[in-house]
Amino acid sequence: MKAGCSIVEKPEGGGGYQFPDWAYKTESSPGSRQIQLWHFILELLQKEEFRHVIAWQQGEYGEFVIKDPDEVARLWGRRKCKPQMNYDKLSRALRYYYNKRILHKTKGKRFTYKFNFSKLVMPNYPFINIRSGGVVPQSAPPVPTASSRFHFPPLDTHSPNSDVPPSRFSATSLTASVQESGSGPDRKAELSELEDGSTADWRRGVDLVSPRSAVGGGGLGHQKRKPDAVLPLFTRPGLYPDPHSPFAISPIPGRGGVLNVPISPALSLTPTVFSYSPSPGLSPFTSSSCFSFNTEEMKHYLHSQACSVFNYHLSPRTFPRYPGLMVPPLQCQVHPEEPTQFSIKLQPPPIGRKNRERVENSEEPAPTVAPVPPRIKVEPTSAVSEKDPESLRQSVREREEHSQEEGAVPSRTTEEGKGTIFARPTAPPAWPSVPVSTPGEPLEVTEDNEDRPGKEPSAPEKKEDAVMPPKLRLKRRWNDDPEAREPPSKNSKFLWNGSGPQGLAAAAADA
DNA sequence: ATCGGAATTG
DNA sequence: CAATTCCGAT
Numbered sequence: 333m334k335a336g337c338s339i340v341e342k343p344e345g346g347g348g349y350q351f352p353d354w355a356y357k358t359e360s361s362p363g364s365r366q367i368q369l370w371h372f373i374l375e376l377l378q379k380e381e382f383r384h385v386i387a388w389q390q391g392e393y394g395e396f397v398i399k400d401p402d403e404v405a406r407l408w409g410r411r412k413c414k415p416q417m418n419y420d421k422l423s424r425a426l427r428y429y430y431n432k433r434i435l436h437k438t439k440g441k442r443f444t445y446k447f448n449f450s451k452l453v454m455p456n457y458p459f460i461n462i463r464s465g466g467v468v469p470q471s472a473p474p475v476p477t478a479s480s481r482f483h484f485p486p487l488d489t490h491s492p493n494s495d496v497p498p499s500r501f502s503a504t505s506l507t508a509s510v511q512e513s514g515s516g517p518d519r520k521a522e523l524s525e526l527e528d529g530s531t532a533d534w535r536r537g538v539d540l541v542s543p544r545s546a547v548g549g550g551g552l553g554h555q556k557r558k559p560d561a562v563l564p565l566f567t568r569p570g571l572y573p574d575p576h577s578p579f580a581i582s583p584i585p586g587r588g589g590v591l592n593v594p595i596s597p598a599l600s601l602t603p604t605v606f607s608y609s610p611s612p613g614l615s616p617f618t619s620s621s622c623f624s625f626n627t628e629e630m631k632h633y634l635h636s637q638a639c640s641v642f643n644y645h646l647s648p649r650t651f652p653r654y655p656g657l658m659v660p661p662l663q664c665q666v667h668p669e670e671p672t673q674f675s676i677k678l679q680p681p682p683i684g685r686k687n688r689e690r691v692e693n694s695e696e697p698a699p700t701v702a703p704v705p706p707r708i709k710v711e712p713t714s715a716v717s718e719k720d721p722e723s724l725r726q727s728v729r730e731r732e733e734h735s736q737e738e739g740a741v742p743s744r745t746t747e748e749g750k751g752t753i754f755a756r757p758t759a760p761p762a763w764p765s766v767p768v769s770t771p772g773e774p775l776e777v778t779e780d781n782e783d784r785p786g787k788e789p790s791a792p793e794k795k796e797d798a799v800m801p802p803k804l805r806l807k808r809r810w811n812d813d814p815e816a817r818e819p820p821s822k823n824s825k826f827l828w829n830g831s832g833p834q835g836l837a838a839a840a841a842d843a
Numbered sequence: 844a845t846c847g848g849a850a851t852t853g
Numbered sequence: 854c855a856a857t858t859c860c861g862a863t
Contacts, residue, residue, distance in 0.1 A: 366853090368855070414857070425856055427846065432855095442844070 369425050370434050370447070372408055382407075394447035395438055 376382040377396055385403045389395040398404050401419035409417025426445060429435035433451045438444040 366855075412856085417857080421857060421859090423845075424847080424858080428856075430846090437845075439845095 367411060369408065369422070370429060372411060373404075374447075376404065376407065389438075389441075389444060392438070392446060394449050395444060396447070397441065398443040398445070401443055 373386065373396070376386050377388060385400045385407070386396060386398045389397045398419075401423075405417050405419040405422045408422050409415055426435060427437075430437065433448050435445050435447055438446050
């Protein structure tokens with residue numbers, strides 16, 4: 333353990349924000365519970381307190397912008413006990429995510445990156461809770477923007493889902509989307525986004541059922557995940573459509589007929605509330621829950637999870653082993669580092685880095701922040717100079733933030749009303765707390781095998797990929813790159829379908 | 844700014 | 854393994 337870090341990183345129960353263990357593990361690194369950078373980013377994004385430092389960018393779905401790189405780096409350095417951390421290093425780490433497909437850079441926008449939710453195990457994130465209205469994190473997640481390349485095949489009637497997502501994500505962004513899509517000029521990049529990978533990714537099977545978690549050791553003989561997942565459960569057509577919509581991953585590029593549908597991003601509605609499978613280590617029911625749910629909910633939840641697992645090839649661990657269990661704990665949100673209650677600036681269009689230099693933060697009280705006796709190279713970027721951003725700026729409308737921060741624990745106080753509040757000038761984030769309603773479309777799962785972007789060979793793409801060296805394979809960008817665009821040819825079978833428009837409308841309405 | 848290789852670390 | 858550190862290239 334690195335407890336050495338002196339400061340606080342993970343306070344215990346009440347104070348901190350810690351995520352449950354499983355949140356620290358991704359599918360691949362089971363054992364390590366070290367926080368990963370992207371977790372951390374998500375964490376920051378989740379809190380209002382850090383809005384000036386990093387925030388979701390509403391134009392696009394998983395996009396976020398680091399408003400104060402140095403600060404973010406500092407926070408990260410703190411978290412990892414790496415006082416020398418700086419944006420340059422942090423960004424390197426971020427760049428490593430490109431190949432992993434966790435993130436990618438939004439070209440043209442400074443300090444702006446985008447999460448590939450399909451790869452993350454979002455459902456694990458307690459972004460907030462859901463339906464009841466928990467607190468809304470700063471981030472409304474990103475809503476898909478119009479650009480969406482998602483195209484729903486008109487035909488499929490039966491596919492899946494709808495996308496209507498109840499999720500919080502959905503949002504209002506229609507407007508935004510519209511405009512975006514309409515505007516032709518800039519978006520070239522985004523358009524291209526359709527990540528090729530996604531095709532592969534999203535379909536990866538997950539063994540939800542598989543017992544591997546059981547630990548018995550079951551399957552170790554082979555690879556961990558097995559092919560075919562089956563999503564046995566809850567497929568109730570008509571009832572709960574796929575709750576989560578693919579958000580970032582749709583296979584089909586939509587340039588042509590795109591619907592701008594805002595789909596909900598990954599997180600979906602339910603997830604967080606009762607969240608799922610705890611890692612073995614966690615005690616299942618520790619805390620109390622703030623909510624109770626009934627079977628329907630549970631079902632719904634499970635279904636959602638299943639869908640999400642499936643659609644996003646989430647890690648199996650995200651899926652509850654069985655219905656019986658639920659885990660409500662999730663301490664809603666608490667502040668991560670230091671709670672700071674600062675006022676937040678509205679966010680003008682800062683220009684990136686310029687101002688940040690002077691800003692400083694009051695967050696670290698005093699302590700030991702930078703011990704660092706040994707080698708420190710002093711860089712021009714004087715780390716120390718920044719602090720206290722908030723004091724400088726004040727803006728109107730901050731109150732809610734306070735309430736959130738301070739009252740972090742709340743189970744849920746308000747709800748959508750607030751959403752609006754969060755709305756930024758540009759785009760209304762609003763998270764509708766939508767009830768899950770219904771769209772009604774069946775969902776179907778296609779079962780595919782999985783293929784991991786990084787290493788697996790099976791799958792459609794492979795052919796093309798096969799040609800290239802593994803390493804390169806990774807490099808493919810799912811993001812824009814004009815030249816490298818990959819034809820999504822094969823996506824024919826996807827799940828979502830068209831209930832789109834309506835859902836959309838609904839969502840919009842809701843908003 | 845951003846990218847990514849290479850070496851190193853825990 | 855996921856960074857961290859350094860650094861040359863673009």
